[in-house]
Amino acid sequence: MNELAQGLLDAWKLIFTLDRDLLEIVGLSLRVTLTAVAIASLIGLPLGAWLVVNRFRYRRATIAVLNALMGLPPVVVGLVVYLLLSRSGPFGVFGLLFTPAAMIIAQVIIITPMIASISHQVIRDLWADYHDLLLSLNASRWQRIKALLWDGRRALLTAMLAGFGRGIGEVGAIMIVGGNIDHNTRVLTTAISLETGKGNFAFAIGLGLVLIALAVSVNLIIHSLSKTERASNW
Amino acid sequence: MVGSLDSHPPQASILPLRLTGACARVRGKPLVGPVDLTIGAEGLTIVMGPNGSGKTTLLRMMHGLQRVAEGEVCWNIPKRQALGRQAYVFQTPIMMRRRVMDSIAFPLILRGMGKMRARARASEWAQKIGLGDALSRPAPFLSGGEKQKLSLARALIFKPDILFLDEPCANLDGRATREIEAILLEAKAGGTRLVMATHDMGQARRLASDVVFMYGGKVHEKGPAEGFFKGPETREAAMFIKGEIVE
Numbered sequence: 001m002n003e004l005a006q007g008l009l010d011a012w013k014l015i016f017t018l019d020r021d022l023l024e025i026v027g028l029s030l031r032v033t034l035t036a037v038a039i040a041s042l043i044g045l046p047l048g049a050w051l052v053v054n055r056f057r058y059r060r061a062t063i064a065v066l067n068a069l070m071g072l073p074p075v076v077v078g079l080v081v082y083l084l085l086s087r088s089g090p091f092g093v094f095g096l097l098f099t100p101a102a103m104i105i106a107q108v109i110i111i112t113p114m115i116a117s118i119s120h121q122v123i124r125d126l127w128a129d130y131h132d133l134l135l136s137l138n139a140s141r142w143q144r145i146k147a148l149l150w151d152g153r154r155a156l157l158t159a160m161l162a163g164f165g166r167g168i169g170e171v172g173a174i175m176i177v178g179g180n181i182d183h184n185t186r187v188l189t190t191a192i193s194l195e196t197g198k199g200n201f202a203f204a205i206g207l208g209l210v211l212i213a214l215a216v217s218v219n220l221i222i223h224s225l226s227k228t229e230r231a232s233n234w
Numbered sequence: 235m236v237g238s239l240d241s242h243p244p245q246a247s248i249l250p251l252r253l254t255g256a257c258a259r260v261r262g263k264p265l266v267g268p269v270d271l272t273i274g275a276e277g278l279t280i281v282m283g284p285n286g287s288g289k290t291t292l293l294r295m296m297h298g299l300q301r302v303a304e305g306e307v308c309w310n311i312p313k314r315q316a317l318g319r320q321a322y323v324f325q326t327p328i329m330m331r332r333r334v335m336d337s338i339a340f341p342l343i344l345r346g347m348g349k350m351r352a353r354a355r356a357s358e359w360a361q362k363i364g365l366g367d368a369l370s371r372p373a374p375f376l377s378g379g380e381k382q383k384l385s386l387a388r389a390l391i392f393k394p395d396i397l398f399l400d401e402p403c404a405n406l407d408g409r410a411t412r413e414i415e416a417i418l419l420e421a422k423a424g425g426t427r428l429v430m431a432t433h434d435m436g437q438a439r440r441l442a443s444d445v446v447f448m449y450g451g452k453v454h455e456k457g458p459a460e461g462f463f464k465g466p467e468t469r470e471a472a473m474f475i476k477g478e479i480v481e
């Protein structure tokens with residue numbers, strides 16, 4: 001208990017003096033996860049809408065697979081990406097292993113199914129409303145997708161934030177493909193696990209506080225968004 | 235593409251619309267038909283009939299929203315070209331989650347018009363139809379009657395060649411109904427062919443040039459309005475006109 005208190009005190013000092021190591025780690029965490037969320041959204045949002053608007057043979061199967069992929073264990077994703085990117089793997093020539101790029105790739109794989117699946121559900125409900133109107137107005141397939149994405153944007157933003165929440169707290173995959181290299185691929189979660197192992201509790205707790213702050217603020221944003229949704233502020 | 239909204243370049247007429255033996259089915263069960271019917275270039279067709287007689291299904295079949303299981307629905311031009319020149323006002327208004335102005339402007343945006351111009355046009359229409367004060371309100375929160383007005387403005391804003399209306403005045407008070415009728419007649423004068431389902435006998439008498447009377451999923455009687463109202467041929471139509479319950 002004493003250690004926790006001491007740790008908290010030291011942690012506040014680190015945070016308020018804007019410790020450079022701390023800032024660097026937070027910065028990389030944000031960079032990796034935000035980039036991953038952006039890429040995952042670019043893939044997942046249109047994919048979710050596309051799955052609603054198009055009837056094709058394996059649509060149901062695709063949706064089932066997508067939902068199953070949401071449950072992918074990050075460690076396994078990390079392992080697979082590791083094997084793909086390692087020197088002897090098929091993408092070894094790019095030398096991406098143990099770089100932030102590798103971490104982004106792993107997180108994109110983890111987050112995309114989640115964003116696609118949530119946006120699919122959101123868009124499916126909206127499509128049920130809009131179907132006749134969009135057909136009647138002779139909207140092209142792409143125009144339909146655009147209208148659905150735009151009018152569902154609040155709920156879709158929630159999907160993106162959920163993706164961010166999953167990415168920022170994830171440790172299994174980025175540990176494996178990033179390697180937790182100091183000043184290079186060290187992020188909040190990997191640093192916490194390292195510093196804890198070293199008995200460096202102050203730093204670990206400081207990092208933990210920042211991580212919690214990020215997660216909580218994301219949840220607050222989600223909450224306030226869903227409130228404006230109900231209050232019809234579009 | 236935008237140009238065609240301002241000045242109709244000479245193009246082949248979309249009408250007449252011909253239905254020959256057209257049937258609508260749901261899982262093999264017949265809903266409507268077989269229907270043989272021609273919607274000519276001139277006039278204003280009113281579709282009447284008791285609840286569940288197939289008015290909505292017939293209109294949807296003409297518009298291409300209801301699959302034609304048997305028979306044919308043919309426009310004067312290839313179906314593909316006819317699609318973009320029709321509009322439909324649904325029995326239950328479909329409101330996009332947008333502000334009134336952007337909802338009305340939507341068909342123009344789809345046709346490639348710039349946002350600013352489309353919005354300006356939309357607010358003119360909103361004024362005209364009595365939604366001038368509601369421009370920046372979210373469309374889903376309008377009243378039932380206001381939603382119907384929005385639907386009508388959204389349908390007329392791109393000057394369709396034909397407009398299908400499914401009980402567009404069902405939720406409107408007397409004054410609003412008259413205003414809407416005036417707008418409909420103006421659209422008609424501007425070259426939009428109207429096909430409208432209604433339960434309002436007075437409205438039917440005021441507007442119809444010809445009548446299609448639906449009964450039990452079939453076109454039970456059809457013909458010029460004058461003849462229909464004066465001397466209907468079938469017992470069911472006669473009772474319907476008198477306001478008696480048709481069994």
Ligand SMILES: Nc1ncnc2c1ncn2[C@@H]1O[C@H](COP(=O)(O)OP(=O)(O)OP(=O)(O)O)[C@@H](O)[C@H]1O
Nearest residue numbers: 260265283284285286287288289290291292325448
């Ligand atoms: N998708 C469907 N599945 C099953 N039955 C249907 C379907 N669509 C319509 N029907 C049935 O077909 C019949 C005709 O329906 P329709 O909506 O065309 O009637 P309507 O004349 O427009 O009635 P109202 O005056 O109440 O609007 C009804 O009995 C209805 O229940």
Ligand SMILES: [Mg+2]
Nearest residue numbers: 289290325400
């Ligand atoms: Mg109906």
